[in-house]
Amino acid sequence: MKCAAWLVELRNRIPLVLLATLLAVAAVAMGAEDAVDREITPWQPGMLDIHQISTGRGNAGLYILPDGTTLLVDAGELPRKTPKHTPDRPNDSRPAGEWIARYIRHALRHDPKPSLDYALVTHFHDDHMGSMADTLPVSRSGAYRLTGLTWVGENLRIAKVLDRGWPDYNYPKPVQDPATMNYRAFVKWQMANNGMKADRFVPGHNDQVVLCRDAKKYPEFEFRNVGANGEIWTGVGTVTRCHFPDLKDVPKPDWPHENMCSTSFRLSYGKFDYFNGGDIPGVPSEGYPSWHDVETPVAKAVGPVEAAILDHHGYVDTQNEFFVATLRPRVWTLSVWDSGHPTLRVWQRLRSGRIYPGPRDVFATDLHPATRLVVGGIEKLASDRGHIVLRVSPGGGEYRVLIVDDDSESHRVTKIFGPFKSQ
Numbered sequence: 001m002k003c004a005a006w007l008v009e010l011r012n013r014i015p016l017v018l019l020a021t022l023l024a025v026a027a028v029a030m031g032a033e034d035a036v037d038r039e040i041t042p043w044q045p046g047m048l049d050i051h052q053i054s055t056g057r058g059n060a061g062l063y064i065l066p067d068g069t070t071l072l073v074d075a076g077e078l079p080r081k082t083p084k085h086t087p088d089r090p091n092d093s094r095p096a097g098e099w100i101a102r103y104i105r106h107a108l109r110h111d112p113k114p115s116l117d118y119a120l121v122t123h124f125h126d127d128h129m130g131s132m133a134d135t136l137p138v139s140r141s142g143a144y145r146l147t148g149l150t151w152v153g154e155n156l157r158i159a160k161v162l163d164r165g166w167p168d169y170n171y172p173k174p175v176q177d178p179a180t181m182n183y184r185a186f187v188k189w190q191m192a193n194n195g196m197k198a199d200r201f202v203p204g205h206n207d208q209v210v211l212c213r214d215a216k217k218y219p220e221f222e223f224r225n226v227g228a229n230g231e232i233w234t235g236v237g238t239v240t241r242c243h244f245p246d247l248k249d250v251p252k253p254d255w256p257h258e259n260m261c262s263t264s265f266r267l268s269y270g271k272f273d274y275f276n277g278g279d280i281p282g283v284p285s286e287g288y289p290s291w292h293d294v295e296t297p298v299a300k301a302v303g304p305v306e307a308a309i310l311d312h313h314g315y316v317d318t319q320n321e322f323f324v325a326t327l328r329p330r331v332w333t334l335s336v337w338d339s340g341h342p343t344l345r346v347w348q349r350l351r352s353g354r355i356y357p358g359p360r361d362v363f364a365t366d367l368h369p370a371t372r373l374v375v376g377g378i379e380k381l382a383s384d385r386g387h388i389v390l391r392v393s394p395g396g397g398e399y400r401v402l403i404v405d406d407d408s409e410s411h412r413v414t415k416i417f418g419p420f421k422s423q
């Protein structure tokens with residue numbers, strides 16, 4: 001049906017006043033500008049949205065790629081809180097996994113059948129995939145318990161999961177803690193009964209997370225796997241090098257820990273580049289070998305970016321000087337809820353004009369009140385509370401940061417920063 005005929009048909013069915021209202025709403029939506037105190041406008045084709053979701057209980061990032069492909073990076077859910085943690089966001093009436101699923105449905109409201117094309121678990125810790133307890137609700141199938149990512153998967157179809165272990169989960173030693181076993185039971189059941197696929201994250205490749213809805217339209221988009229399990233991209237082709245020594249040469253107490261094995265990736269859209277390194281460390285704990293620094297080889301491959309999320313929530317073992325100087329982003333985002341996020345030295349490195357020149361802004365999802373007391377200068381955060389939405393314009397030439405209310409499900413924009421120009 002041609003456009004005019006379609007309008008006449010609609011006119012015959014709907015009263016004129018209602019039709020005018022519908023057209024006005026559509027017009028506003030199509031050219032909508034985000035504004036403070038208004039609901040965030042829906043994603044539109046060509047835009048790249050990176051939502052860092054604030055729950056107070058772990059890490060969760062929703063990526064809506066330029067053709068509408070959807071990627072969830074982690075969906076954490078820590079056990080109930082201690083004074084070290086900020087309160088649940090928006091509140092404690094629902095588990096974090098359910099809040100995340102509801103947030104995703106709103107962010108994907110442009111899609112009548114919202115779903116996730118990919119879910120990436122950066123590593124097997126509860127603040128990234130969910131915890132485990134006998135008191136947690138059981139899935140409809142009875143095969144696993146609902147927490148973090150498995151809650152999201154119970155609410156929204158996930159086409160493919162990527163993690164650092166599938167199918168054997170044996171590096172550096174079998175990963176068999178109760179939370180990971182629950183996640184593995186979820187993957188196994190979804191693959192057998194729901195058509196979900198699973199893949200091990202392959203460092204160096206740029207063909208594992210791809211645009212799967214209209215790729216031809218956006219040739220300037222790339223998702224580059226950088227590292228996992230100590231295997232790190234060199235920056236050349238798909239070539240990787242093994243950063244960790246052969247385990248037979250390493251005393252067991254020095255073996256790589258879970259954070260060191262985190263996945264890392266660089267996402268590029270035109271001139272816009274973004275980095276996510278999960279919980280990789282860059283400052284080895286006292287007395288440990290220098291190869292416990294994973295940030296340095298990763299930074300060498302990644303190079304400068306427009307924006308980056310802090311590794312390991314800005315904890316004491318991260319954001320070494322070389323890493324900060326090499327990535328030198330204009331925008332840093334922090335996924336935080338704990339009094340140790342970020343630490344003083346990490347904050348000083350982020351702010352240092354000696355490490356890299358030029359302006360920068362730092363945004364946190366949920367800064368703990370204790371951090372305010374002990375981290376000097378932390379009041380210079382551009383924002384210390386709320387969902388953080390990096391909204392990249394079509395083509396990647398510029399981007400904005402929107403802060404969205406996390407006190408309720410109003411999805412109200414509270415602050416807007418930018419536009420920033422991609423370099």
Ligand SMILES: [Zn+2]
Pocket residue numbers: 059125127128279312313
């Ligand atoms: Zn973490």
